[in-house]
Amino acid sequence: MMRGHRSAIVLSTIAFSAVLAAQGPAPPQQESPTKGLVRKGKVPVSNEILRTRLPAPAEIDLPNGLHVMVLEDHRLPQVNFQAFIPGAGGYYDPPDNAGLASFTASLMREGTATQTSDQISQRLEVMAAGLAVGAGGSATEATVTGNCLSEHFPALIEMAADVMLHPSFPEEEVARFKQRTRVALTQTRANPGFLAQEMFQRVVYGDHPASRLLATIPSLEKTTRDALVQFHKTHYVPDHAALAVSGDVSMAEVRALILDKFSGWNKAGTAPAAVTDPAPIAGSKIYFVARPNSVQTNLIVGGQAIERTNPDYDALMVMNKVLGGGPTGRLFIHLREEKGYTYGVGSSVSAPMHRGEWAASTSVRTEVTEPALHDLLAEIALMRDQPVSDQELADAKRAMIASFALSLENPAQLLNYYVTRWRYHLPADYWDRYAERVGAIGKEQAQTIARKYLGADRLQIVAVGDPAKVADTLKKFGTVETYDADGKRVGGD
Amino acid sequence: MRRLLTVGLALALGASAAAITPPTIKFSDARLKNGLRLIIAEDHVAPVFSIAVVYNVGSRDERPGRTGFAHLFEHMMFRGSENVGVGEHFYTIFSNGGTMNGTTNKERTLYFETMPANQLEAGVFLEADRMRSLAITKESLDNQRNAVQEERRSGLDNQPYGHTFEAIDEQAIDNPAYKHSVIGSMTDLNAASVDDVASFFRTYYAPNNAIIAVTGDVTTSRVLELARKYFEPIPSQPAPPPVDITQAPQIAERRLSLDDALARVPRLDISYRIPSNLSPDDDSIEVLALILGSGRSSRFYESIVRQKQLATGAAAFAPNSRGPRLFRISATPIPGKSLEDLEAAIYGEIERVKSGPISDWEIEKARNATRRQFVGGLQSSLNRAVQLAESALIYDNPGEVNTRYARLDKLTVADVQRVAKQYLTPATRSVVITRPKAAGGGRGGR
Numbered sequence: 031m032m033r034g035h036r037s038a039i040v041l042s043t044i045a046f047s048a049v050l051a052a053q054g055p056a057p058p059q060q061e062s063p064t065k066g067l068v069r070k071g072k073v074p075v076s077n078e079i080l081r082t083r084l085p086a087p088a089e090i091d092l093p094n095g096l097h098v099m100v101l102e103d104h105r106l107p108q109v110n111f112q113a114f115i116p117g118a119g120g121y122y123d124p125p126d127n128a129g130l131a132s133f134t135a136s137l138m139r140e141g142t143a144t145q146t147s148d149q150i151s152q153r154l155e156v157m158a159a160g161l162a163v164g165a166g167g168s169a170t171e172a173t174v175t176g177n178c179l180s181e182h183f184p185a186l187i188e189m190a191a192d193v194m195l196h197p198s199f200p201e202e203e204v205a206r207f208k209q210r211t212r213v214a215l216t217q218t219r220a221n222p223g224f225l226a227q228e229m230f231q232r233v234v235y236g237d238h239p240a241s242r243l244l245a246t247i248p249s250l251e252k253t254t255r256d257a258l259v260q261f262h263k264t265h266y267v268p269d270h271a272a273l274a275v276s277g278d279v280s281m282a283e284v285r286a287l288i289l290d291k292f293s294g295w296n297k298a299g300t301a302p303a304a305v306t307d308p309a310p311i312a313g314s315k316i317y318f319v320a321r322p323n324s325v326q327t328n329l330i331v332g333g334q335a336i337e338r339t340n341p342d343y344d345a346l347m348v349m350n351k352v353l354g355g356g357p358t359g360r361l362f363i364h365l366r367e368e369k370g371y372t373y374g375v376g377s378s379v380s381a382p383m384h385r386g387e388w389a390a391s392t393s394v395r396t397e398v399t400e401p402a403l404h405d406l407l408a409e410i411a412l413m414r415d416q417p418v419s420d421q422e423l424a425d426a427k428r429a430m431i432a433s434f435a436l437s438l439e440n441p442a443q444l445l446n447y448y449v450t451r452w453r454y455h456l457p458a459d460y461w462d463r464y465a466e467r468v469g470a471i472g473k474e475q476a477q478t479i480a481r482k483y484l485g486a487d488r489l490q491i492v493a494v495g496d497p498a499k500v501a502d503t504l505k506k507f508g509t510v511e512t513y514d515a516d517g518k519r520v521g522g523d
Numbered sequence: 524m525r526r527l528l529t530v531g532l533a534l535a536l537g538a539s540a541a542a543i544t545p546p547t548i549k550f551s552d553a554r555l556k557n558g559l560r561l562i563i564a565e566d567h568v569a570p571v572f573s574i575a576v577v578y579n580v581g582s583r584d585e586r587p588g589r590t591g592f593a594h595l596f597e598h599m600m601f602r603g604s605e606n607v608g609v610g611e612h613f614y615t616i617f618s619n620g621g622t623m624n625g626t627t628n629k630e631r632t633l634y635f636e637t638m639p640a641n642q643l644e645a646g647v648f649l650e651a652d653r654m655r656s657l658a659i660t661k662e663s664l665d666n667q668r669n670a671v672q673e674e675r676r677s678g679l680d681n682q683p684y685g686h687t688f689e690a691i692d693e694q695a696i697d698n699p700a701y702k703h704s705v706i707g708s709m710t711d712l713n714a715a716s717v718d719d720v721a722s723f724f725r726t727y728y729a730p731n732n733a734i735i736a737v738t739g740d741v742t743t744s745r746v747l748e749l750a751r752k753y754f755e756p757i758p759s760q761p762a763p764p765p766v767d768i769t770q771a772p773q774i775a776e777r778r779l780s781l782d783d784a785l786a787r788v789p790r791l792d793i794s795y796r797i798p799s800n801l802s803p804d805d806d807s808i809e810v811l812a813l814i815l816g817s818g819r820s821s822r823f824y825e826s827i828v829r830q831k832q833l834a835t836g837a838a839a840f841a842p843n844s845r846g847p848r849l850f851r852i853s854a855t856p857i858p859g860k861s862l863e864d865l866e867a868a869i870y871g872e873i874e875r876v877k878s879g880p881i882s883d884w885e886i887e888k889a890r891n892a893t894r895r896q897f898v899g900g901l902q903s904s905l906n907r908a909v910q911l912a913e914s915a916l917i918y919d920n921p922g923e924v925n926t927r928y929a930r931l932d933k934l935t936v937a938d939v940q941r942v943a944k945q946y947l948t949p950a951t952r953s954v955v956i957t958r959p960k961a962a963g964g965g966r967g968g969r
Contacts, residue, residue, distance in 0.1 A: 070607060074644045179894065179898060217855070326681045363614075
């Protein structure tokens with residue numbers, strides 16, 4: 031089908047370390063962590079890791095400060111782009127108007143100096159093009175994402191420029207937005223996963239902006255058009271922004287289009303927006319959100335961990351892969367494949383500009399809340415108390431390195447690696463040396479990392495469930511504070 | 524294979540440029556001696572391959588008292604076979620950099636994996652070993668029964684509108700094969716036995732009841748060689764019993780009201796009976812759904828959400844089916860606004876599409892949406908494999924995937940209006956209204 035176009039991709043098959051090379055078709059049989067996994071070792075897998083070099087994008091800096099990255103890929107007639115505006119995310123909400131950044135982002139496409147909301151929707155949808163502006167409740171940046179058939183790219187960039195530079199925030203659209211957002215915020219509170227995540231961020235980050243997940247209705251109500259106009263004017267500046275484009279387009283075409291359509295986007299002369307770490311949280315507690323009629327208990331266990339540029343990042347990712355990084359993780363194999371407590375369970379690392387978090391989460395039927403929470407905590411303790419096996423470590427590292435091949439199918443995903451490098455000021459050869467860095471992590475290091483970041487004294491426990499059935503159960507695990515589904519404290523020790 | 528316009532030309536013409544003709548998927552289509560259909564689409568754009576295995580069995584094949592069984596069985600396919608241990612299937616794929624999953628709907632059960640190109644033999648081996656020699660144990664069945672029941676709880680029973688989702692099909696469809704949900708009832712899941720698993724495996728997981736598509740960085744000859752080695756020795760079985768997809772016509776509107784203790788705002792769901800995807804009206808129905816209820820330029824959004832301000836959203840869509848099929852409309856009213864007014868406004872828009880004008884841009888929107896979807900779907904080898912295998916299953920023609928967007932060029936406004944008049948009628952309509960119910964003993968909110 032598609033044109034063969036792999037000149038930028040260098041392929042070589044290598045055995046990336048002695049540990050992995052030792053595993054032939056019949057790998058050394060090590061004791062599995064649980065009965066949920068039995069290795070017969072008869073699958074004819076290749077011992078070699080298909081090493082890939084990521085094709086690099088072209089990069090330039092425009093006079094207004096905008097960093098432009100273009101990854102050409104002419105296999106299909108389509109283009110994707112993402113713009114990043116540091117300083118325009120919910121992190122920078124005024125303290126008394128949480129959600130302002132996300133309201134601003136959502137309302138930018140509801141009318142400009144020359145186009146109504148309806149016109150924007152219709153033009154985009156006739157092209158079957160996507161264009162969205164978003165700003166997470168605690169994100170440090172706003173993002174503008176778009177995708178289209180390549181024949182529509184110039185029109186989409188023109189539309190993106192209009193939305194980004196000339197939003198008019200019509201009063202009528204602000205009123206409509208408030209009406210539908212009010213309902214959406216109400217609906218979201220019916221979702222137990224949301225209630226768990228909201229409480230978790232609150233108790234792990236305290237007063238830090240990272241504690242915010244979604245805006246509240248009172249903050250929505252008090253938002254004024256003036257505040258939106260002002261937030262846009264102050265925060266949507268090009269000085270530290272980037273635009274990443276991938277697909278059926280060249281840097282020359284992108285550059286010409288940006289210089290033309292974004293010609294009025296001038297440097298503001300502002301310093302990069304400041305980011306600070308959250309204060310450490312002293313002690314560990316259980317936070318229970320009472321949701322009557324629940325038939326499951328949603329659980330999150332976790333605490334503050336690291337920022338993206340921390341030297342512990344790779345080791346933490348490897349440790350997390352062994353413990354809960356997907357279906358190969360111990361949590362999945364033990365809590366689901368052996369015990370059948372849950373449909374899904376895993377753990378993840380969120381490492382932004384500031385100190386982020388490590389967290390494990392699951393939802394289990396109400397009746398097994400106690401053994402499931404017990405086992406979840408026991409698996410975390412085991413990571414601290416004992417080194418992982420050689421095979422688990424090798425499997426986790428191989429999974430992380432070999433999976434790079436899959437991203438070569440997807441130029442937008444490929445470009446994301448380079449966007450990450452840009453966002454966190456990582457070294458130019460950061461991804462070229464990824465396999466080497468991950469390959470060098472040993473089991474002692476993985477255990478040290480678990481001890482450092484998964485200590486019982488820094489992990490908070492959040493549970494959402496039926497108060498009639500699990501409130502007493504939770505007390506067996508420690509001090510419990512109880513909240514209702516609207517986030518109000520209703521009881522506790 | 525080749526694009527007709529260069530990028531430079533497309534740019535020069537701007538947004539009104541003549542539409543670029545997307546590439547097509549080239550494939551081979553063969554059957555092994557045991558009846559296994561093997562579709563191969565070789566390309567070398569990235570060092571990756573995907574395998575999609577479609578078994579022609581879904582929840583429509585379940586017998587009474589065993590709802591949810593096809594999906595429960597899907598979980599058993601990861602619990603080992605003669606040469607593969609419990610969990611080793613997915614462990615092997617993920618720990619070698621790949622990704623995989625399985626999924627069940629009313630029509631079929633699909634298993635798939637994407638792996639680095641050097642693991643082709645492992646991928647073929649893993650799929651063949653479980654098709655040949657699935658391990659069936661009481662312990663595995665009990666374990667996965669629990670996991671599936673948790674899947675039901677987290678997806679339906681512990682979510683707002685979970686029961687609405689099941690009630691829509693139960694009310695609108697009379698055919699027993701299509702009436703029940705894929706996830707099935709807790710009672711039926713509890714009743715499933717090891718004998719059920721063994722008999723289901725024998726009947727439905729035979730090579731002659733499966734379609735495999737392999738796409739990506741492979742050579743056709745190597746895939747054939749591996750398929751002959753690992754799949755061809757698996758014996759075929761008698762064809763499974765055909766599914767009765769008939770039902771008596773609906774002659775009057777049906778209505779149902781539900782109280783939902785987990786919901787905080789009401790919801791309105793309307794469905795109409797429409798013919799299956801195999802009907803010549805399929806394309807017109809898709810376009811009708813796009814015009815009425817897809818996106819913010821749709822009739823529903825423009826009129827009901829923006830102008831009349833009766834709802835926060837109103838969508839129209841038609842899930843795929845080879846048998847009984849529904850045209851679905853789902854809307855969330857703004858609190859304080861009447862559900863009756865919302866329902867009447869939806870019917871008003873349906874009548875307007877039947878007799879009033881349809882703009883050229885609305886048809887262009889549908890054409891571009893279909894073309895955009897086609898191009899986007901070509902990017903990953905997995906998507907290509909799934910589309911080829913599913914097209915082979917539904918249309919007996921893997922190449923159907925290549926022609927859909929072009930067919931829309933011939934579609935006219937009159938076609939869309941005709942299907943609206945023919946199928947969106949009060950007598951074939953079913954309505955479900957869901958209202959929040961205060962939680963027992965506690966605060967429920969609304």
